[in-house]
Amino acid sequence: LLLNRRMAGDPNLKKVIESYLGDLRSTASETKRKNPNIKELCDACILKIRTVQTNKPDDFAKTIRDISADLVEPFILAADTKIPRLNQISLQAIQKLIMASLVSVAAAGKIVDMLDVLVEMEELKVLQTLLQLITTDTVVVQKSLTRSFSICTNLTYAKEPVIVNTAEATVKQVVNTVFDRINDLEPSAGSEAAVFLEDGENFIRDLCANITNEACDVPKSGSAAEGSAAAEVSQTLGIELLENVLQIYHKKILLCPKLLAVVKVNVCQLVLKLLSPTSKLKASGGGGPAAGSFGLQVRLLRIVHILVSRYLQPLVMECEIFLTHLIKYLDPPDRQQAQWQRVLSCEVLHYLCAQPALLSAICASYDLKPSSTKVYSELVRALGSLTQHQFATAHINSTNITPPAAGDAAFVYRGTALPLMSNPQGTAVKNMYIDGDRSDPPAGQVPPAGYLVSVAYICTLDIVRSISALFTHHLDTTDGETEASKFDELQVETRQLLYELVSASWAGLLPSLALFLEASSEAPAIEAVLKAFHAFVRFSGTIRLQPCRDAFVLLLCKCCLPTSYSLALLKSLDGGGGGGLSEEALASLPPSPAEEEGPTVNVVAVSSGLGLSGSPNPQSVSLTSRHLLCMNALLTATADFGACLDRGCWLAVLSTLEHFTWILCLRPAGGGGGGQDSQWGGEEGEQASQ
Numbered sequence: 181l182l183l184n185r186r187m188a189g190d191p192n193l194k195k196v197i198e199s200y201l202g203d204l205r206s207t208a209s210e211t212k213r214k215n216p217n218i219k220e221l222c223d224a225c226i227l228k229i230r231t232v233q234t235n236k237p238d239d240f241a242k243t244i245r246d247i248s249a250d251l252v253e254p255f256i257l258a259a260d261t262k263i264p265r266l267n268q269i270s271l272q273a274i275q276k277l278i279m280a281s282l283v284s285v286a287a288a289g290k291i292v293d294m295l296d297v298l299v300e301m302e303e304l305k306v307l308q309t310l311l312q313l314i315t316t317d318t319v320v321v322q323k324s325l326t327r328s329f330s331i332c333t334n335l336t337y338a339k340e341p342v343i344v345n346t347a348e349a350t351v352k353q354v355v356n357t358v359f360d361r362i363n364d365l366e367p368s369a370g371s372e373a374a375v376f377l378e379d380g381e382n383f384i385r386d387l388c389a390n391i392t393n394e395a396c397d398v399p400k401s402g403s404a405a406e407g408s409a410a411a412e413v414s415q416t417l418g419i420e421l422l423e424n425v426l427q428i429y430h431k432k433i434l435l436c437p438k439l440l441a442v443v444k445v446n447v448c449q450l451v452l453k454l455l456s457p458t459s460k461l462k463a464s465g466g467g468g469p470a471a472g473s474f475g476l477q478v479r480l481l482r483i484v485h486i487l488v489s490r491y492l493q494p495l496v497m498e499c500e501i502f503l504t505h506l507i508k509y510l511d512p513p514d515r516q517q518a519q520w521q522r523v524l525s526c527e528v529l530h531y532l533c534a535q536p537a538l539l540s541a542i543c544a545s546y547d548l549k550p551s552s553t554k555v556y557s558e559l560v561r562a563l564g565s566l567t568q569h570q571f572a573t574a575h576i577n578s579t580n581i582t583p584p585a586a587g588d589a590a591f592v593y594r595g596t597a598l599p600l601m602s603n604p605q606g607t608a609v610k611n612m613y614i615d616g617d618r619s620d621p622p623a624g625q626v627p628p629a630g631y632l633v634s635v636a637y638i639c640t641l642d643i644v645r646s647i648s649a650l651f652t653h654h655l656d657t658t659d660g661e662t663e664a665s666k667f668d669e670l671q672v673e674t675r676q677l678l679y680e681l682v683s684a685s686w687a688g689l690l691p692s693l694a695l696f697l698e699a700s701s702e703a704p705a706i707e708a709v710l711k712a713f714h715a716f717v718r719f720s721g722t723i724r725l726q727p728c729r730d731a732f733v734l735l736l737c738k739c740c741l742p743t744s745y746s747l748a749l750l751k752s753l754d755g756g757g758g759g760g761l762s763e764e765a766l767a768s769l770p771p772s773p774a775e776e777e778g779p780t781v782n783v784v785a786v787s788s789g790l791g792l793s794g795s796p797n798p799q800s801v802s803l804t805s806r807h808l809l810c811m812n813a814l815l816t817a818t819a820d821f822g823a824c825l826d827r828g829c830w831l832a833v834l835s836t837l838e839h840f841t842w843i844l845c846l847r848p849a850g851g852g853g854g855g856q857d858s859q860w861g862g863e864e865g866e867q868a869s870q
Contacts, residue, residue, distance in 0.1 A: 193241060196237040196280045197233075200251075201226055203273035207258050208265055218261075218858075241282065246285035248277060256294045257806055267298055271305050278312045290320040292327050299331055303343045307332065307350045312831045315357050321375050326382070328352055333413040348417060348584055355421050356401050358383055359429045362436070381442050384425065388446040391418040392453060401585070419479040422447060426483060430490040440494055448498040448534060454480050455505050461665040477524060479616060481506075485528045487616075489538055496545050501766055503542070503555050510562040520613060523627045526566065526635045531561065533639045536646040536653075540677060545679050560643065560688035567636045567692040571699065574633075575596055591633060591699035598630035604704035606641035640692050644712040651719060663722045664824065675723075686728040689716075691770040695734060697810075706806060710736075710813035718819045721824025733829045736817065737836040739810040741843075745801050749839060753831055784808060787843045 208222035228250065232243050235837045244251070255270035255659045277283050283291065291313060299306045310328050314320045320328055331356060335347035347555055390413050413421070426433070426443070454476065484502045492499050509525035532538055539556070546555040574596045591598045601610075612631065654674055655663045667675060689712075697709045713732050720729035736744040750769075785803040818825065818833050823835070 182234075185663060189385075193280060196276055196282075198243070199231065200273055200276050201229060203269055203276070203560060204254065207254055207266065207273075210263075210269070211258065215257070215261060218254055218257045219501050221257065225254055226794050241280075245282050245284050247461050248284045249284055249290060250597060252277070252287050252290055252294075256290055259294045259298050262297075262301065264301070267302055269481070270294065271298070271302060271309055275309055278309070278316055281311070283316050283319055284315065284322075285321070286318045287723075288313060289324040292320070292324045292331075294330055296327065301334065301337065301342075303335055303336060303482050304346060307335065307343075307346050308376065311350050311353060314354050318361060318372075318376075321379055324596060325358070325379055326386075329383075329445055333417075335415065336417060336806050345346045349513045352415065352421065352424065355425065356381065356428070358540070359425055359432070360628050362439075363429055363432045377436060377438060381438055384422070384439070384442045385446050387413065387418045387422055391415045391422075392450055404513060416475055416479065419476065419483065422450075423483050423486065426486045426490065430486070434437040434491070434494065443491065444488075444495055444498065447483070448495065451480055451483055452498075452501060455484075455502075463466050474520065475617075476596060477521065478616065481528050485531055486610065488542075488774060489535065490533060492538070492541050492545065500553060501746075503559065507555075507562045508559050510566045522566070523632060523635070524613050526639065527565075527611045529563065530611070530635055530639050530642065531614075533646060536649040538630070539643070539646045540650055543681055543684070544673075544677055547684055548676060554684065557684040557688070560685040562691045563636060563643075564688040565640055567633065567640065567695060568717070570598075570633045570636065571628070571695055571826050574629075590701045591630070591637075591696070593695070593699045597701075598633050598699075598704060599628075600637070600702075601628070601631050602635040602638055604702050605708045606638045606701075611635075611786070640696070641712060642707060643685060643689065644715050647685070647719060650681065651678065651722065663718070664724070667722050670674060678719075679723045679725070682716070682723055682728060683725055686716060686720070686725070686731070686761075690731055690735065694770045703805070703809060708807050710809060714813060714820070717821050717824075721821045724824075726826070729824065730829060731769070733814075733817070733825065734832055736810060737832045738769060740801075740807055740814055740836050740840055742801050742807075745839075749835060750832060753835055787845055789798040801843055803840070807840075811837075 186635070204222045204226050208219040211218040211222075228247060229244070232240060240308075251275060255273050259265040259270045274294070277287075292310075295306045295310055299479060310332060314325070314328060329351070330348050332351045337350065338342055338344050338347065357662075358379055362380050365373045365376060421652065425446070433443060438860060460497075485504065488499045488502055506525045506528055509521050510529075533540075542559075543556040544550045547557055571591070574593055590600055651663070654670060655666045657663055657666050667678070670678075693709055693712055698708065698712075700706045713736055716732045717729060717736075719725070721731065734750060738750060741749065747769075782805045783802045784805055786800065788800055814833065814836070823829075829854045
């Protein structure tokens with residue numbers, strides 16, 4: 181700032197003052213005939229500046245700032261004449277004082293009043309001047325700040341696109357400036373901090389009131405509201421402003437109890453009202469209900485994402501309602517439920533599921549509380565239901581599905597191919613809805629075929645990866661130490677959390693993973709799903725969750741052989757009281773589509789299987805590249821976590837391996853030596869043997 185500069189030592193300040201004096205002389209010359217009172221004020225201001233230069237050269241800048249309210253008076257009266265020449269001179273002179281930081285709080289209020297008069301004639305220059313006035317110094321606060329913001333928001337309804345775009349950009353910059361002041365506050369800021377915090381609270385409160393079309397505290401007067409910082413801002417722009425504030429300044433808001441209280445009371449109530457299916461609030465532009473406006477829903481769910489991700493701990497009750505809304509949107513659509521709402525919710529959940537710490541916090545805040553809704557469990561269940569519903573209805577809409585190109589990853593179910601719109605590893609997908617700013621859904625009301633399945637696929641794998649990251653974080657083992665023994669040493673709360681993360685999710689994820697495994701057409705996607713199986717064998721073995729362990733091991737065994745053959749094999753192993761497979765373990769296996777309904781894969785071996793109980797005549801069976809990948813995953817899981825398997829699991833694994841090697845014709849040769857007797861040879865035979 182230039183408060184303590186000396187006139188003689190600062191040529192830039194001297195240049196600004198001389199130019200300002202020139203503007204005063206020009207205004208006096210233009211008004212000496214028709215407006216002599218303005219000329220007299222100009223002469224008086226010139227005399228004041230010369231007097232200050234003569235009497236107080238050491239603190240010249242501070243003195244000019246103190247009397248700036250008097251120095252801008254001639255230009256305010258000149259603007260009232262609405263003469264174009266005087267308007268230009270006035271704006272030019274005011275901008276010089278602003279850029280030199282020679283404006284006091286009182287002068288800032290008068291300047292805002294002047295700009296409110298000129299806004300109908302000099303829209304762009306008024307916006308430029310307001311932005312300079314607010315961003316250059318901190319003199320625009322409270323009432324003058326609300327009037328400044330109202331001038332900008334009113335111009336967002338102008339007819340010329342260039343003015344609308346400039347006004348919207350100015351509005352966003354002004355809001356950022358207001359909260360930057362709060363963000364930069366020092367602990368010892370004192371009364372200044374209280375003023376800045378009050379401005380921030382009023383902005384959030386009035387934005388929410390305006391978005392919901394509620395009356396602000398003070399009625400409007402003139403072209404701008406006297407008491408509302410958010411007067412006349414559109415719903416879409418208002419929600420964008422809230423989104424930016426909540427996202428960029430979340431750390432400061434969490435540290436300020438008053439700001440956090442405004443978010444809790446005003447923002448959360450606003451979002452709940454607009455998300456409610458019975459909401460009667462109208463979207464901007466006179467459209468239908470806010471709950472049915474696509475653009476409004478996109479921005480609302482982005483705010484939901486921010487609130488859940490950033491404010492979960494202080495807003496536990498509110499976030500529970502938000503998450504329940506998201507989960508409800510995943511249910512099969514009815515007459516009131518649009519398809520794109522499911523996509524929006526699934527995309528938000530995609531962001532949430534990819535954050536291990538957030539998933540852990542959701543489980544700890546709700547599922548571990550005895551009287552709370554099991555939000556994490558319901559989320560996994562809804563995601564599984566969505567996946568199964570998409571596969572089950574894919575063949576119904578098969579006429580609208582474009583078959584994927586040869587070599588492209590896809591899910592094939594009941595003869596219908598759904599393109600995989602992400603990388604096969606499930607680590608990236610381009611969100612088509614939640615990241616956009618469109619007012620209408622792309623390509624109408626129906627998302628592209630395969631898109632919902634692709635997002636659900638990534639969400640499913642993200643949940644597994646997040647749980648795996650939490651296990652790795654808490655179970656940092658050393659040489660000779662197992663994760664199971666390390667688990668026993670953890671604090672009770674941590675053990676309960678890890679146990680709940682697995683026990684509440686495995687039953688919901690198992691059918692989805694089985695579907696993805698059966699329907700995947702490319703090896704990278706199959707391997708990504710098999711990694712999830714490997715992870716759950718690890719989880720269940722570590723926390724000693726037997727039903728989960730048995731279900732995933734048996735499903736791996738089932739997938740290593742053709743469906744009908746493997747089911748007959750596993751059922752023949754039911755040992756009753758002899759330590760074989762239990763009926764509960766077999767019942768946990770999800771149903772699978774017939775082999776001919778799945779994707780086409782390479783057959784690598786054809787041979788007769790071993791005889792099974794109740795089927796004395798061996799049948800001819802085929803092994804595919806998928807079976808080889810599943811057997812590799814089964815061998816890896818048993819090698820890594822064999823100590824966690826009981827007799828029943830080992831019986832299933834060894835029996836599956838026995839039949840698998842028999843079909844590959846890897847049989848003992850005569851004389852006790854090893855040998856290979858196969859109906860096929862060459863490179864395929866060598867690959868299968870490996």
